[in-house]
Amino acid sequence: MKLYFKLIFLLFTTFLYSDVLLKSNDSFILNENFVFELEAQGSNIEFPDIKKIDNQVVVNLGTSRSMTNINGNIINKIKKTYSFKPQNNFTLPSFEVKVDGKVYRTEEKIITQQTVKKSQLSNFDFQISLNKSSLYVGEEAVLNLKFKYKKDLEIVDLSFLMPIFNDIWSKKIEEQNSSYKENDFIVQELNFLISPQKSGLLEVPSIKIEAKVVDMNNYSYSLFSQGTKTQKIYSNSLKLDVKPLPDNVNLIGKFDISTSISREEIDEGESISYKVEINGIGNIEDISDIKLKIKDVTIFEDKAKIQTKINNNKNVGSYKKSFSIIANKDFEIPTIELTYFDKKTKKVVVKKSKNYKVKVKKVDKEVSFKGLEKAKVEEKKEIIKEKIVYKTSIKEMILFFIFGILFTILIFGLYFYVKNRKSVQKDDLPLVKLIKISKTDNEVIKLLLPYIGYNKTLDEMIFKLEKSEDIDLKNIKKEIIKIVESLNL
Numbered sequence: 241m242k243l244y245f246k247l248i249f250l251l252f253t254t255f256l257y258s259d260v261l262l263k264s265n266d267s268f269i270l271n272e273n274f275v276f277e278l279e280a281q282g283s284n285i286e287f288p289d290i291k292k293i294d295n296q297v298v299v300n301l302g303t304s305r306s307m308t309n310i311n312g313n314i315i316n317k318i319k320k321t322y323s324f325k326p327q328n329n330f331t332l333p334s335f336e337v338k339v340d341g342k343v344y345r346t347e348e349k350i351i352t353q354q355t356v357k358k359s360q361l362s363n364f365d366f367q368i369s370l371n372k373s374s375l376y377v378g379e380e381a382v383l384n385l386k387f388k389y390k391k392d393l394e395i396v397d398l399s400f401l402m403p404i405f406n407d408i409w410s411k412k413i414e415e416q417n418s419s420y421k422e423n424d425f426i427v428q429e430l431n432f433l434i435s436p437q438k439s440g441l442l443e444v445p446s447i448k449i450e451a452k453v454v455d456m457n458n459y460s461y462s463l464f465s466q467g468t469k470t471q472k473i474y475s476n477s478l479k480l481d482v483k484p485l486p487d488n489v490n491l492i493g494k495f496d497i498s499t500s501i502s503r504e505e506i507d508e509g510e511s512i513s514y515k516v517e518i519n520g521i522g523n524i525e526d527i528s529d530i531k532l533k534i535k536d537v538t539i540f541e542d543k544a545k546i547q548t549k550i551n552n553n554k555n556v557g558s559y560k561k562s563f564s565i566i567a568n569k570d571f572e573i574p575t576i577e578l579t580y581f582d583k584k585t586k587k588v589v590v591k592k593s594k595n596y597k598v599k600v601k602k603v604d605k606e607v608s609f610k611g612l613e614k615a616k617v618e619e620k621k622e623i624i625k626e627k628i629v630y631k632t633s634i635k636e637m638i639l640f641f642i643f644g645i646l647f648t649i650l651i652f653g654l655y656f657y658v659k660n661r662k663s664v665q666k667d668d669l670p671l672v673k674l675i676k677i678s679k680t681d682n683e684v685i686k687l688l689l690p691y692i693g694y695n696k697t698l699d700e701m702i703f704k705l706e707k708s709e710d711i712d713l714k715n716i717k718k719e720i721i722k723i724v725e726s727l728n729l
Contacts, residue, residue, distance in 0.1 A: 259280070259281060259344070260278070260279070260280045260337045260339065260344040260345075260346060261277075261278070261279040261280070261346075262276065262277070262278060262279075262332070262335065262346040262347070262349065263276065263277040263278075263279065264276035264277070264332060264349065264351070265351075266349075266350075266351060266352070267351060267352050267353065267354035268326050268351055268352075268353060268354060269353075269354050269356055270326075270327070270353060270356075270445070271325065271403055271404075271445075272325070272448070273323040273324070273325055274323060274324060274325070274326050274351065275301070275321060275322070275323045276321075276322055276323075276332060277319055277320065277321050277322070278319070278320045278322070278335060278337065278346070279317070279318070279319040279320075280317075280318055280337050280339050280344070281315055281316065281317045281318075281339070282315065282316060282339035282340045283315065283316060283340050284339070284340050284341070285316060285318050285337065285338070285339050285340075286337065286338040286339075287318075287320055287337055288335050288336050288337065290322060290335070293324055293326075293330065293332070293333065294326055294327075294328070294330040294331075296324045296325060296326060296327065297324060298322050298323070298324045299322065299323050299324060300320065300321075300322055301321040301322060301323055302320075302321055303318060303319070303320050303321075304318070304319045304321075305317070305318050305319075326351070326353075328353065329350070329351065329352045329353055330350075330351055331348055331349065331350050331351070332348060332349040332350075332351060333348060334346055334347060334348050356445070356446040356448075356474050356477070357446075357474065358446065358474055358475060358476040359472070359473045359474045359475075361471075361473065362390075363389060363390045363393055363471075364387075364388065364389050364390075364451065364471065364473045365386075365387075365388040365389075365425075365473075366385075366386070366387050366388070366447070366449055366473045366474065366475040367386045367475060367476060368383060368384065368385050368386070368444065368447060368475045368476060368477075368478060369383075369384050369386070369478070370382070370383055370384070370434075370444070370478055370480070371384075371553075373478075373479070373480065373481060374480075374481045374482075374483070375435075375436055375480060375481070375482050375483070376482070376483050376484075376485055376492050376581065376583060377436055377437065377438060377439050377482055377483070377484055377485050377490075377492070378435055378436070378437070378485065378490065378491065378492040378493075378522065378523035378526060379435060379436070379492050379522075379523075379583065380433050380434070380435050380522075380523075380553070380554060380555055381433075381434055381435070381480075382413070382431055382432070382433060382434075382553050383410070383431065383432040383433075383434045383444065384429060384430075384431050385429065385430040385431070385432070385447065385475070386427065386428075386429050387400075387427070387428045387429075387430075387449060387473075388422065388425040388426070388427050388428075389425060389426055389451065390424060390425060390426075391421065391424060391425060391426045392424075393453055394453060394454035395451055395452070395453055395454075396452040396453065396454060396468055397451075397452040398449060398450070398451055398452075399449065399450040399451075399452075400447075400448075400449045400450075401448075402432070402447070403445060403447060405434070405444065405445070406442075407436060407437045407438045407442055408434050408435070408436050408437065408442060408444065408480075409434065409435040409436075409437055409523075409525075410432050410433070410434045410435075411432065411433050411434075411550065411555075412430070412431075412432050412433075413431040413432060413433055413550050413553070414550075415550075416429075416430075416431040417429065417430055417431070433550055433553065433555060435523055435555070436480055436482040438482065439482045439483060439484035440482055441479060441480070441481060441482070442479070442480040442482055443477055443478065443479055443480070444477060444478040444479075444480065445477050446474045446475050446476065446477045447474070447475045448472060448473070448474050448475075449472075449473045449475075450470055450471070450472055450473075451470070451471045451473060452468050452469075452470050452471075453468060453469060453470075453471055454467070454468055455467050455468055455469040485581050486581060486588050488579070489579055489580065489581050489588055490523075490526050490528070491522060491523060491524075491526060491527065491578075491579065491580035491581065492522050492523060492580060492581045492583060493520055493521045493522015493523065493524075493555075493580060493582075493583075494520055494521050494522065494580070494582060495518055495519070495520030495521075495522065495524070495578055495580050495591070496518070496519050496520060496591065497516070497517070497518050497576065497578045497591050497592075497593050498516075498517050498518075498519075498593065499514065499515065499516050499517070499573075499576065499593040499594055499596075500514070500515050501513065501514050501515075501573065501596050501598070502514075503598075504596065504597070504598055504599065505598070505599045505600075505601065506567070506598065506599075506600055506601070507600070507601050507603045508567075508568050508569075508600055508601060508602050508603045509566065509568060509603070509685075509686060509689045510566070510682070510685070511564050511565055511566040511567075511685075511706045512564070512565050512598060513562060513563070513564055513706070513707065514532070514562070514563040514564075514565060514573060514596075515560070515561070515562050515563075516530055516559075516560070516561045516562075516563075516576060516593070517558060517559070517560050518558065518559040518560075518578060519557075519558045519559075520556075520557070520558075520580075521554050521555065521556050522554075522555060522580065523555065524546065524548060524555065524557040524558070524559060525546060525548065525557075527546070527559045529544055529561075530544070530561055530576060532563055532565075532573070532574075533574075534565070534571055534572070534573065534574075535571075536567070536568075536569065536571065537565050537566065537567040537571050538565070538566040538567070538692055539563055539564070539565050539566075540563065540564040540565075540566075540699070540703035540706075540707075541561065541562070541563045541564075542561060542562040542563075542707075543561075544559060544560065544561040545559075545560045545561070546558070546559050546560075547560075562707070564703055564706045564707050565598075566689070566692070566706070567598070567600050568600060569600050570597070570598065570599050570600050571597075571598055571600070572595060572596065572597050572598070573595060573596040573598065574595055575592045575593050575594065575595045576592070576593040577590055577591070577592050577593075578590070578591045578592075578593075579591075671687065671724055672721050672724055672725060674687050675687060675717055675720060675721055675724065676717070676721070678717070680713070681705045681706075681711060681713055684705060684713075684717065684720065685702060685705055685706060688701075688702050688720070689702075694727070695723065695727055697723055698720070698723050698724075698727070701716065701719060701720050701723065704716065
């Protein structure tokens, strides 16, 4: 009978310690890590390799292990912890764990998104607010974050990460951070400039701060630190009523446009510099990239440069772009239209830049390319030689004879050296010779004009010559010569 009870006890303990458990919450918070655990007990345990759930990457946070001796049997208890960031309601799938040669499966579990509510705590308070609740697309508003905590709390660390808002642009206003005392609380304020990117009813979601506080009830300790606990504090959420801008308008604020050209009259094959600048207050980052469309000219353009800063809770900035235009006949630079919505007047404003008519003078090609002319043959001049007779001693004659032999050896050595060098070196290409003797950037540009469009790198060098006023001509000529030699022009 005793043997019977021992067998039953053995079977029960084997079943119990071979069990597999899945531990997790039934809900998750958007943009926060969802953590779950797989726990198994047995002598030999194999866990699944979990890489993705609901198309989101799963991270293995670590493994904990403990051992128990049951009637002389060593039983392992292993727990693996995982996390990922779900975006929608999902199902935790059934996981397969192999324990002592037997396969166990966990049950599927439906996980739903949890609606975050503002934390109601005695020691903390976190409130967010907007100076405007109704905006146009692209219009700015100030988002204020006000965090309060009891001044007698021993806070070890505060963790705050500004969330990425859907369809809302945001930028921190650095000069408006503040910290002060209010009754029994310490208050910290942060301000952000935000701008909705689409119309409709948008939401500024609840924001989270994690505070690590000294816990007097936590008896775990070390020689260097006290026990702590982490407190999650959630703010309220906000609704934004966003109105659309008029059709075909994506800018809101107040803007000005100006343009300039370096010259209004050029020689054939020369170029001018054309610059566009837009300054204003508003969503200047949304300015569409400006392009020039002019027939029968070659246009090079810089990448647009956009600079912004926050001034008096407004987004202030500029858009700048430069073009270089090369032409062989008269052409016109058309006006550029800048359209934006003025909120004060509730009207669409259109501003236009000046148009320019550029005159191109025809240039005699022979005069333009003087470097291609043949060099003139120098006139031969009659040289009258005088014969001078020196009287020398025998000693001097011997010295002259020795010097003569040495000089002859030197001449032969130089002859063979030059002969070997010629077999290795090649003469410069005609275009290379002309580039080497050119003295100004304009001369180099004229030499290279026939080759525009032949090679992208060469085109960039031509544009660099035209654009830069202060340029190291010597070094850029070396770069151009390398390109010309590689192309065998």
